[in-house]
Amino acid sequence: MSVTVKDIARVAGVSTATVSRSLRGLETVSAETREHVLEVAHRLEYVGSPAAAALSTGKAGSVGIITPYVDRWSFGRMLGGIERELRAANVDLLLYCTGDPSDPHPLLPHKRLARRADGFLILSVAAESPDLEEIFKLRMPLTMIGASAPWTSSVRIDDRDAAATAIGHLVERGHQRIGLIYGREKANPIVLEHQRYLGFSDAMERAGLELDDSIQAPGGFTVAGGEEAMVRLLDAEQAPTAVFAFSDEMAFGALQAMRRRGLRPGYDIAIVGFDGHDMSGLLDLSTVSQPLELIGATAARNLLADMNDPSRERKAVVLPTELVPRGSTVRDQ
Amino acid sequence: MSVTVKDIARVAGVSTATVSRSLRGLETVSAETREHVLEVAHRLEYVGSPAAAALSTGKAGSVGIITPYVDRWSFGRMLGGIERELRAANVDLLLYCTGDPSDPHPLLPHKRLARRADGFLILSVAAESPDLEEIFKLRMPLTMIGASAPWTSSVRIDDRDAAATAIGHLVERGHQRIGLIYGREKANPIVLEHQRYLGFSDAMERAGLELDDSIQAPGGFTVAGGEEAMVRLLDAEQAPTAVFAFSDEMAFGALQAMRRRGLRPGYDIAIVGFDGHDMSGLLDLSTVSQPLELIGATAARNLLADMNDPSRERKAVVLPTELVPRGSTVRDQ
DNA sequence: TTGTACGCGTTATCAG
């Protein structure tokens, strides 16, 4: 097999305990002994066994990230922030993708999940999700992103307020018939959806406007889905004069649908998206921008802190969003 | 601490060996014993320790994926394909991000990498990269994506041919002055870049056209970088009539730059990108589309096969690409 | 079909 601490101990003429201590840089070893051990280890091309270390210490040396999707733009950005922090702390990153949260999916794989990591980052999964109960029961350090539960740390934006701001922007510009492209079909919506919907209805009510189901459709958070949804809105008996989409990607699809019909964003119909996608500027799409990398990094840092000090008080961080008005809502003055 | 096989054995009145066998569904246990053990395990809420299992069997039960970037669109798509296959096989996914390959980065973390996973998926890293030597030395199952080495499996597209096709398309449409937006600044390019560049120059030569450095610029594979690069091309003493970008995202940036100057894609300047990005249709961008999820899935499946049978012959799979002509290259007939 | 007992590679607890 491969080189172990035993081999090093034998060659270096010390005990395995001393080898272990030297390797980990504990101060309780004389400098010269350590030097020697390190030299031998290097010469033998020693590579430690994380499994053995994990078994011995009880710490896996990694955190798991649980997410319903992996190929969405916003996920990539968050992941970037998370990865950076984790790498800096030298902990491994395990990725678990649960698939669409509205499916009755086969639960978060096995409970094996538990022992794999020392803590978890949970993305956009409703705290009430039955799947999560299993995780909560583990009583491990947890940080939720895009949702929150009283007994875990969380990092998120104020989805409700942000959505209301977007609608407020449209109302200000004189729109009275405002359509909506939301995410999943009804049941078990991911949290942020629910919050954004509340913000939407808050603002509509405040403006004295009626909610009309015929101009609301699900876009599944994809470009193609957004396009389909927009087609439905346009085909409604009375089409909307403005549309709010729960994600920029869906808004892009909506723009596509409009273009196919010769409708000009901002003139014929106003559109505002959500995320602050790289490409929203290019498409001149108004959007509510959120600091995704920062959200990821903040969550990761928080989780690491919780892991190091389990008694640490749980934190619920709320990061700011920003409305970015562009041509898709301001041309039609 | 937590429930172990020993606890189950005691409660169920059998040996730990029988517990282990039952838990893993080995056929060498009587049905009724197994039932009983499973029932007890369930009742005790037993959760196995992957670390212990790994230590005992020598298999980590996971594969590592090594990538220079994590927030690029194409990566998300590949990851989707990879994740699906891995999940189906019930193996964990470890993510290692190396950062920009042209930096002299601190090597692929530690060698600890080795024992963490049973195999690795390596994305877009040059086989000649010094970092990889360390990995190769491990003699573990490896599958490269977007690059290849004779002694490992690999899955890729024919970047050279694909790039040549894109240029051929432009040449066909009468373009003689063709600019290029490539990725990283010179040194240590990721492999696909080199290949695409070769395809570019192949086709240029074949058409009897000259390469002109003044209309070639790096865009760093980002939208913003693509925009900057395009500005440089437009400001060249003699601007190009057509531009080929190594990624759709950079092409999007180029479109942005054109729009800011009132230039119409397909009329004033033709543009063709690379990837088959979700949004290329929306922006009417001609592109060379590659089957990213399939690439990821194929690579993952291949790696799993190599892991199960180390003597398995290494495979080098080349998947097809497709030129998708759109308005950005065909309007100016 | 089932049980015994040892090994996997580290870390941690004691003595010394």
Place this chain on the structure above:
DNA sequence: CTGATAACGCGTACAA
């Protein structure tokens, strides 16, 4: 400062 030695939790020859 260093060395035995006992865990850590599971898999698996080997024996019964």
